[in-house]
Amino acid sequence: MCAYGVVKRETRRGSLCAGLSAVDLRSSSAINWIGSHHTNPPSFPAFKRLYTKEMAHAPRNSFLVPGVARYSRSNMYAKKALHKRSKKGVQAPAKATATDKTVEVKGAKNGGKRVIPAQKAPRFYPAEDVPQPKVSRKSPKVAPLRKSITPGTVLILLAGRYRGKRVVFLKQLESGLLLVTGPFKVNGVPLRRVNQAYVIATSTKIDVSKVKVDQFNDAYFKKDAKAAKKEFLEGETPKKVTLPDNKVADQKAVDKEILAAAKEPLLIAYLKSSFTLKKGQFPHNMKF
Numbered sequence: 001m002c003a004y005g006v007v008k009r010e011t012r013r014g015s016l017c018a019g020l021s022a023v024d025l026r027s028s029s030a031i032n033w034i035g036s037h038h039t040n041p042p043s044f045p046a047f048k049r050l051y052t053k054e055m056a057h058a059p060r061n062s063f064l065v066p067g068v069a070r071y072s073r074s075n076m077y078a079k080k081a082l083h084k085r086s087k088k089g090v091q092a093p094a095k096a097t098a099t100d101k102t103v104e105v106k107g108a109k110n111g112g113k114r115v116i117p118a119q120k121a122p123r124f125y126p127a128e129d130v131p132q133p134k135v136s137r138k139s140p141k142v143a144p145l146r147k148s149i150t151p152g153t154v155l156i157l158l159a160g161r162y163r164g165k166r167v168v169f170l171k172q173l174e175s176g177l178l179l180v181t182g183p184f185k186v187n188g189v190p191l192r193r194v195n196q197a198y199v200i201a202t203s204t205k206i207d208v209s210k211v212k213v214d215q216f217n218d219a220y221f222k223k224d225a226k227a228a229k230k231e232f233l234e235g236e237t238p239k240k241v242t243l244p245d246n247k248v249a250d251q252k253a254v255d256k257e258i259l260a261a262a263k264e265p266l267l268i269a270y271l272k273s274s275f276t277l278k279k280g281q282f283p284h285n286m287k288f
Helices: 002-009 011-019 022-026 028-036 045-052 073-079 245-261 267-272
Strands: 063-065 101-104 113-116 153-157 166-172 178-181 192-194 199-205
Touching: 153 178, 166 267, 178 245
Parallel strands: none
Antiparallel strands: 101 113, 153 166, 153 199, 166 178, 178 192
16 A cells, blocks of 8 residues: 555656556565656566557657657658558549439329439538639630731830830731831841830831841740859859841841832931920820
8 A cells, every 4th residue: 555655646657557466566676666766667577568568550750849850751761661662553443423313203293203413412501602713715816917007117116125216017927926127227126026015006108028028937036045143243244145147137138128118208317216205295196
């Protein structure tokens, strides 16, 4: 009884009482060990079995602190030897899909048959309707060219690096973008692609029937992939980018034909000037 009282006062050692028999508690070795507060287990069988037997299905990993495991995911993969296991899974058998059941109903005015759905409707539904995106059946198409834009029309750019400049329209590319040029010799606008939503078509036109534009497509203007950008201190001095010789020759050939066709007086000066709005001018009241 003395030993039982000592065990009751010690919370941790009180849990050991469940693993001991009544004979073990009354033994002198058990009483001496409980009262002496030793950390090492005694040599008698009951305590030895309780301390040395490992827990069944114990995890191989443990936590150093809450949330931080002793072994990483790759270490546990090696400890479990998961690389030796076969990765071929067993194909699950195909489940028979439930179908609606037709039941005969007695009574002349009951219709004779009734269809019972295979899946019952839910008893509860959300009080708030969750918006679902509509399925779009639209396919991307090339934007049709505006009627006011024809080959040779002088356009006014409204956005981009050359906004306010007047350019000459040459043709529409496969992507729907417009191929325009300044010419470069007149106002510095090279051969480039623009969106027709950001241009104003004027009534001024130039004959560009002799200008060859068959070689220009979207792949012609594709840029090379840029290298990874370095930090300011690590980066080297930027090198001046030069255009290939073939693109320079194409620009000169197009400019030559357009300048030869622009024979009307003051047309070159008109292409050189930039479009601006002055006080009292409104674009919706202007005729271009």
